[in-house]
Amino acid sequence: MINAKRLRDYPRLMFITTWSILLINLILRHGWLGAFNQIIGSDFITLYGAGIAYRTDLARLYDFSAQAAIQQSLIAPTVLPGLNPFISPPYVAAAYSVFTYLPLSSAFIIWTIISLGFTLIAVRLLTNLNTGTRNNEPGYWQLAIIVLSFFPFIEGFQVGQNHSLTLLLITCLLLFSLTDHWFLSGCMAGLLIYKPQFIIGFLIIWIIWRKYKALLGFLLVAVLWVGSFMILHGIEPYLIYLNINRDLFLLPYVEGYPAYLQVTLYGFLSTLVPASEVNITQLVTTVLGVVLSSGLIYVAYKLRKEPIVNRTPALVFAILLPLISSPYALLHDMLILIPAYILWSIYANSNNLTITSVAIYLGSFFLTFVATLTKIAWVSLLVMGLFVALLIWIYRNRSVVLAMRKQI
DSSP states (O other), X not given: OOOHHHHHHHHHHHHHHHHXXXXXXXXXXXXXXXXXXXXXTHHHHHHHHHHHHHHHOGGGTTOHHHHHHHHHHHHTTSOOOSOOOOOSOHHHHHHHGGGGGSOHHHHHHHHHHHHHHHHHHHHHHHHXXXXXXXXXXXXXXXXXXXXXXXHHHHXXXXXXXXHHHHHHHHHHHHHHHHTXXXXXXXXXXXXXXXXGGGTHHHHHHHHHHTOHHHHHHHHXXXXXXXXXXXXXXXXXXXXXXXXXXXXXGGGGGSXXXXXXXXXXXXXXXXXXXXXXXXXXXXXXXHHHHHHHHHHHHHHHHHTTTSOGGGGHHHXXXXXXXXXXXXXXXXXXXXXXXXXXXXXXXXXXXXXXXXHHHHHHHHHHHHHHHHHHHHOSOTTHHHHHHHHHXXXXXXXXXXXXXXXXXXXX
């Protein structure tokens, strides 16, 4: 039975457990190889290596053999178990090149501290956002413990991902939306173009809602970032990037890629279906993306004239869209479910929401270990289940969604 005491104490126990895992992995490491046989900071090493390629040989930025050679040289004598390919836009490599003026170990430590700072700032903003809801909602330190012990955070933190920055930007985007600062909300989306799939849903609803200030803010930041790189280096790196993205659906089959940590439908299917059948899984994912995008358009249109808090179903829909329909999203990307939960708790708090949140929180921990053993992306079932639950809620409460009366 879920009660207030368990909701308070269990995250603290999980915090102790997960951070103990991190500590053991670090103390018993061999070079860059952790105690649990995974490269510590693997994603940061990939991005750091891309920064080196940007500075030394931009033409080979997306040359996978060159990437492997750089990554191996960075962690030698630790042996690289497989390539962790750099597939982000070229301007991301330019941004990470700043870290390459420091040794890899120093840069990784600094990035780790920065990531913690991003996380704690996001928690503070989410706590302020949540003020005024039910008394049993978590305060700052309790929410911080929940976020820091959420296994998607732990997994991304260990590999040096930028998921903490994503959490902060999504949080700011929602906060500025709720306070009618649409231009600033759009600017946050512009900063998010290092993961373009995460902003598609918001662009859809801004177009439907005619939030031109948000679109202007997005375009301004995005053009400055993309355009400045193009002025310095021309269009060729972008053409190469677009070309490799045609093969993005083959990414789960690359040796060394943790396909079992994917959270999308395509990710789940790719761990079950051989590469020879990739066209089928690609078609299924494409059709799903079109259907769900159409669904978001419909929901956003129905809510377009209502106060922003009453538009929560569309905002949460936009957050979940890339986690279910894009070909590329991993366990650490589930961290953006935290602001989605806070936003929904303001809109329509209920015991079902609490139960669902507990299931996601615990499921992400236990299913990750099952996925590690079976090499099947079981964690994706959590995201798909959550999305189905959202659609069921919208359907059952369609009179609320259509008439815009906040009733549960």
